Amino acid sequence: MTALIGIDWGTTSFRAWRMGPAGEVLDSVGDGPGILAAAQLPGGFRQAVEDSIGPWLGTAPVIASGMITSRNGWVETPYLPLPLDAAALARSLTLHEGIHFVTGAVSDPLGPAPDVMRGEETEIIGHLADGGGDGLFVLPGTHSKWAHAKGGRLVAFRTVMTGEVFGALRDYTILGRLIQPGAGSADAFRRGVEAGRQDGALLGRIFSARTLALMDRLAPDQIADYLSGLLIGDEVAHGARDARGPVTIIGRGDLAARYRTAFDIGGIRADIAPPGMARRGLWEIARRGGLA
């Protein structure tokens, strides 16, 4: 019996789960169209849902989180202020075309550096509901999120554009000119992290990705890993200053492992959260909202 259908719908990704009465996964889809692709379909977002999980529909309530509630998504919803918990998100669900949409969060909306997220709040809620404690969280990605939870609530967060800036530097600046693809170099990544942890202007330190290569001290197929390490090393060194205990990495695969390496080099304990935090958060919010 299906109790809930959950969708984590991002700019370039669509994942969905059919869940049973205890929130267990009965079925899942991992490769639906992200928002950019879905918007191009003749039937738009509705078609994307029908194509991806059509046979599930009508069997249980549907809940969705992520950038799908942004200006370029299906329905734009207002950001919720901090502090934030599952109950607050449940009270603010937006019902649109039969789907309950979880809205995003805003940090410091009137301050000098306001910040926003859509989707990561659900992953953090999932972690907290899963028995994970308060503390500092990092969700690596195109736009990494660093978040604090206290008393079971999301109390602060900050976006760091590490992934997107890495791509722009590699593809559109002189740092990329000498890069050749390779098998990946853990050693070059670690050297980059060390350079990223140093003081001084970041836009100065990145130049070493070129000069070391010019001087044959960094092979062409190591430059990209070095630069990745340098940016992540800078991000982690700044972010971990606020850590009062182990940091939780909410992410998957190689990228999560890279962040853990950067924490290790800085002497900070970091644990990678078990997978499934988005689904777990959707379940918790739905449960609080009486949907499941």
Next chain:
Amino acid sequence: MTALIGIDWGTTSFRAWRMGPAGEVLDSVGDGPGILAAAQLPGGFRQAVEDSIGPWLGTAPVIASGMITSRNGWVETPYLPLPLDAAALARSLTLHEGIHFVTGAVSDPLGPAPDVMRGEETEIIGHLADGGGDGLFVLPGTHSKWAHAKGGRLVAFRTVMTGEVFGALRDYTILGRLIQPGAGSADAFRRGVEAGRQDGALLGRIFSARTLALMDRLAPDQIADYLSGLLIGDEVAHGARDARGPVTIIGRGDLAARYRTAFDIGGIRADIAPPGMARRGLWEIARRGGLA
């Protein structure tokens, strides 16, 4: 009577001067082809010189500095180690096709972050020869250079990729999506400098260029100036930590003025050097080398 012909030849610029017996300017050219354009001419670099200053040739020695001695230039010359002065540069001139080429400088070649320059060393020598004292210099540009002079010699420098990264962020990341061209906003630039001076990861602080715009607290035609201020503010805040007195800005026009504004906001005195430092440096090096 012509005593010396000097060329400041960069990647995208070519400036030349015909100088008299006291180094005074008799004639000048400001719009010759930079290295990238010159390399495309049928007659290459030789043609670029003939086209730009052909009538001057044969009347006096020719001296040239800048990226023209890099791997993509006319003749690649080895970098000189620090500390460096006009006499050392004069001893290392490379005569190639009738032109005396000034070579560049390398900082910390065996250390973790080696650095290089070609052309800026000549401008700094010009400033020192012109009666400017020791201290901290900044040469703003695509790749800004921060340099220290002591005892009349260039003793340290560092490259900061502010200009190039600004372009990559504006043109190839989400920060540029909302930008609209405008008349330029000094206020937005100053707000950016303030944000750039704050602590925290730079790749986090730049995200405010998007969130402030999303929240209608930064107009679309102010975003670029805000982002420019943020990057320059970060650069100047880091660079000025080493200042022991007034900083000298070697640069021109709007960009030099922006840097001075950023120093002002930080409470650091900065003076813009008089124009002509490249020519003045070429004269000094030629004089030390017995060419003029």
